Amino acid sequence: MILTVTLNTALDITYRVPSLRPDASHRVSEVTERPGGKGVNVARVLTALGHEVTVTGFAGGATGRVLRDRLTEIPLLTDALVPVSGTTRRTVAVVDGRSGGTTRLDEPGPAIGHAEWSAFQEVYEGLLPSVSAVALCGSLPPGVPVGAYAGLLRTARAAGVPTLLDTSGAALRRGVAGRPDILKPNAGELAELTGSHEPSRATQDARRRGAGAVVASLGAQGLLAVTPEGRWRAAPPERFAGNPAGAGDAAVAGLLSALVEHRPWADRLTRAVALSAAAALSPVAGDVDRSVYEGLLAGVTVRGEANAA
Amino acid sequence: MILTVTLNTALDITYRVPSLRPDASHRVSEVTERPGGKGVNVARVLTALGHEVTVTGFAGGATGRVLRDRLTEIPLLTDALVPVSGTTRRTVAVVDGRSGGTTRLDEPGPAIGHAEWSAFQEVYEGLLPSVSAVALCGSLPPGVPVGAYAGLLRTARAAGVPTLLDTSGAALRRGVAGRPDILKPNAGELAELTGSHEPSRATQDARRRGAGAVVASLGAQGLLAVTPEGRWRAAPPERFAGNPAGAGDAAVAGLLSALVEHRPWADRLTRAVALSAAAALSPVAGDVDRSVYEGLLAGVTVRGEANAA
Numbered sequence: 195m196i197l198t199v200t201l202n203t204a205l206d207i208t209y210r211v212p213s214l215r216p217d218a219s220h221r222v223s224e225v226t227e228r229p230g231g232k233g234v235n236v237a238r239v240l241t242a243l244g245h246e247v248t249v250t251g252f253a254g255g256a257t258g259r260v261l262r263d264r265l266t267e268i269p270l271l272t273d274a275l276v277p278v279s280g281t282t283r284r285t286v287a288v289v290d291g292r293s294g295g296t297t298r299l300d301e302p303g304p305a306i307g308h309a310e311w312s313a314f315q316e317v318y319e320g321l322l323p324s325v326s327a328v329a330l331c332g333s334l335p336p337g338v339p340v341g342a343y344a345g346l347l348r349t350a351r352a353a354g355v356p357t358l359l360d361t362s363g364a365a366l367r368r369g370v371a372g373r374p375d376i377l378k379p380n381a382g383e384l385a386e387l388t389g390s391h392e393p394s395r396a397t398q399d400a401r402r403r404g405a406g407a408v409v410a411s412l413g414a415q416g417l418l419a420v421t422p423e424g425r426w427r428a429a430p431p432e433r434f435a436g437n438p439a440g441a442g443d444a445a446v447a448g449l450l451s452a453l454v455e456h457r458p459w460a461d462r463l464t465r466a467v468a469l470s471a472a473a474a475l476s477p478v479a480g481d482v483d484r485s486v487y488e489g490l491l492a493g494v495t496v497r498g499e500a501n502a503a
Numbered sequence: 504m505i506l507t508v509t510l511n512t513a514l515d516i517t518y519r520v521p522s523l524r525p526d527a528s529h530r531v532s533e534v535t536e537r538p539g540g541k542g543v544n545v546a547r548v549l550t551a552l553g554h555e556v557t558v559t560g561f562a563g564g565a566t567g568r569v570l571r572d573r574l575t576e577i578p579l580l581t582d583a584l585v586p587v588s589g590t591t592r593r594t595v596a597v598v599d600g601r602s603g604g605t606t607r608l609d610e611p612g613p614a615i616g617h618a619e620w621s622a623f624q625e626v627y628e629g630l631l632p633s634v635s636a637v638a639l640c641g642s643l644p645p646g647v648p649v650g651a652y653a654g655l656l657r658t659a660r661a662a663g664v665p666t667l668l669d670t671s672g673a674a675l676r677r678g679v680a681g682r683p684d685i686l687k688p689n690a691g692e693l694a695e696l697t698g699s700h701e702p703s704r705a706t707q708d709a710r711r712r713g714a715g716a717v718v719a720s721l722g723a724q725g726l727l728a729v730t731p732e733g734r735w736r737a738a739p740p741e742r743f744a745g746n747p748a749g750a751g752d753a754a755v756a757g758l759l760s761a762l763v764e765h766r767p768w769a770d771r772l773t774r775a776v777a778l779s780a781a782a783a784l785s786p787v788a789g790d791v792d793r794s795v796y797e798g799l800l801a802g803v804t805v806r807g808e809a810n811a812a
Contacts (some may be wrong), residue, residue: 209595209608214525217604225610256572260565286518286595288608295526299518299597301534 195272196240196450197325197355199318199346200233200251202303202335203275204285205261208479213292223291226478229261229268230285232360232443233331235480239447239469241270242482245454248272248325250317252335254304255281274321276314280304283335287439287479296439303335311338318346322353326454329358329446330374333365340364347372356453359405360446362386370403376453377405378446384410393418407459409449409466411442416467416494421459424500428463430471431493440480444473447482464494504581505549505759506634506664508627508655509542509560511612511644512584513594514570517788522601532600535787538570538577539594541669541752542640544789548756548778550579551791554763557581557634559626561644563613564590583630585623589613592644596748596788605748612644620647627655631662635763638667638755639683642674649673656681665762668714669755671695679712685762686714687755693719702727716768718758718775720751725776725803730768733809737772739780740802749789753782756791773803 210224229238237247253261253275261282265273283301290297306314322328328350330343339345343365350357351373359366359374362383370377370387377400379387387403390396393410397420400408407421416429448466457465472487473480519533538547546556562570562584570591574582592610599606615623631637637659639652648654652674659666660682668675668683671692679686679696686709688696696712699705702719706729709717716730725738757775766774781796782789 209610211608214606216523216525216599216606217602219607219609222608222610256565256569263565286608290525293526297523297525298528299520299531299595300528301518301531 195325196237196245196247196454197321197328198233198237198240198247198249199328199330200231200249200332201306201314201338201342202283202333203229203231203234203251203253203258203261204283204300204303205257206230206285206287208287208289210289210291214288214290214295214297227260227264229264231332232446233329234265235440235443236329236331236446236450237271238268239444239473239480239482240451241268242484243447243451243487244270245451246270246272248274248321250274250276250314250321252276252278252304252306252310252314253282254278257284258282274317276310276317278304278306278310280306303333306335306337315346315349319349319353322350322355325355327356327358327450329360329450330369331360331443331446333361333363341368343369344372347374358446358450358453360442370400370405373404373406375406376449377401377408378411378442378449379408380411380442381413409445409463411445411470413438416470417445417463419459419463419498422501423459424498426459426463426496426498428467428494428496430467431490438474440473440476441470443480444469444482460496463496464491467494504634505546505554505556505763506630506637507542507546507549507556507558508637508639509540509558509641510615510623510647510651511592511642512538512540512543512560512562512567512570513592513609513612514566515539515594515596517596517598519598519600523597523599523604523606536569536573538573540641541755542638543574544749544752545638545640545755545759546580547577547789548753548782548791549760550577551793552756552760552796553579554760555579555581557583557630559583559585559623559630561585561587561613561615561619561623562591563587566593567591583626585619585626587613587615587619589615612642615644615646624655624658628658628662631659631664634664636665636667636759638669638759639678640669640752640755642670642672650677652678653681656683667755667759667762669751679709679714682713682715684715685758686710686717687720687751687758688717689720689751690722718754718772720754720779722747726754726772728768728772728807731810732768733807735768735772735805735807737776737803737805739776740799747783749782749785750779752789753778753791769805772805773800776803
């Protein structure tokens with residue numbers, strides 16, 4: 195069982211319109227709606243690979259009910275979300291049929307009360323003994339302390355559970371001090387954390403801040419990993435056009451999948467890159483077709499060096 | 504008791520963003536959410552004036568539940584919506600904090616089944632004996648026959664209940680054949696119905712198509728009415744900037760309010776114009792502050808002539 199934490203879950207709504215024009219009225223031609231938030235997306239990809247996953251975090255209000263209803267439709271997924279009095283946020287992605295561009299509108303999350311945050315920490319601690327890895331993903335809703343991830347990482351380490359952190363901004367800056375086993379920033383998050391736009395230097399710098407390993411996702415260039423065992427670059431089979439939304443979450447799923455199967459770093463990176471590519475090729479952002487993924491695995495190149503034994 | 508019919512109810516969501524840029528991501532700074540659809544908006548204004556109102560139409564799914572929950576918060580309003588298996592649509596209005604412009608995204612609306620449409624007609628017919636007027640408002644959801652309003656108007660006439668129709672497109676073209684007592688088009692709907700962009704001619708033409716009276720709303724210029732008793736133009740006290748969304752629904756509420764109190768046409772038009780102006784001045788589109796409305800009444804000018812007795 196893998197545990198993913200999504201403190202700021204979302205109901206992700208996608209609207210297709212013929213062409214988005216500011217200040218105009220639009221009839222939406224197609225509406226899709228599904229559970230979201232980074233940890234939920236990671237869980238969906240993990241279940242597509244056959245892993246059992248528990249999702250926790252917060253859910254509340256009418257959108258929280260819809261979110262939980264929809265989670266019941268995902269096989270292998272256990273819902274351990276903690277109810278809150280506020281309302282789970284929506285995100286609206288408006289896809290322009292002419293340009294193909296996507297305009298995003300993200301609601302703020304619900305304000306989390308002290309008692310709700312305490313209730314979550316208790317649920318989280320109760321889940322840890324039965325999980326083989328935990329991923330802490332995404333933004334913090336209002337009311338959750340900015341150092342939340344550092345605390346959750348320490349609790350997991352005390353329980354002997356390996357951890358992965360994927361967040362941004364202050365939550366990332368403060369979270370890395372909690373010494374995640376794997377930190378998974380993208381290029382922008384890495385630059386924001388370290389002040390360096392040079393990926394190799396920034397990845398090493400991020401690791402010095404407390405992470406056991408840093409795996410930076412660099413878009414179409416693949417992954418750059420600095421780990422206790424060595425350094426690698428992993429690249430997809432070919433450059434391809436695709437929808438980058440969800441590719442980062444798919445990469446996290448790949449790292450976790452190989453981690454819980456005790457695979458070496460080269461395999462972890464190969465899975466992460468192939469899943470990212472499969473997610474980018476999917477017609478639904480972030481979904482992964484398992485056969486597409488398996489077809490991509492053989493074409494991933496991993497170059498680098500293990501540390502001297 | 505006044506009855507308003509909203510076959511395509513909606514949950515109206517308003518997002519405020521600092522500045523809307525296509526293809527960018529936006530954090531929504533403020534979210535408001537309320538029951539909508541034209542007949543629901545008309546009902547809200549009527550209750551603000553102290554009228555008891557029943558709303559009927561369709562509601563379903565998670566958004567339908569939220570809509571009905573929120574209707575319970577409106578005093579003097581009775582919910583007689585008919586449940587459907589589809590999901591009530593959302594509308595999203597994105598207000599740009601810099602330009603003040605509004606970008607609208609309207610979901611299509613649930614498909615209505617044959618049995619659901621029959622169930623509605625039965626509920627509607629059952630409500631008519633206890634109401635003093637009925638307003639049929641807004642678009643038709645998929646599955647409702649395009650001639651729906653003509654049939655509903657005939658049923659109301661058979662029950663001796665005065666009617667008002669406010670819709671557009673094919674629903675308007677076909678609906679006017681049902682001979683509403685009052686037809687309330689705006690300038691665009693009037694031109695679409697009659698082919699004439701000259702309001703006075705188009706209003707008379709629309710009346711010849713079957714309406715007892717036609718009250719055309721011409722934005723900041725006020726109303727133009729052609730009725731069995733005579734013709735009038737009614738104008739607001741002064742030109743003012745304001746939010747036109749909801750002003751048409753407020754005008755409908757004014758016409759109904761005076762109709763059920765058996766007021767002459769000049770009074771009906773005065774109320775309609777003052778309510779439109781109050782709605783346009785409201786910080787929340789379409790809401791009416793009763794004291795603002797009452798303050799505007801004295802400044803409305805009505806010019807025209809009654810027919811020779």
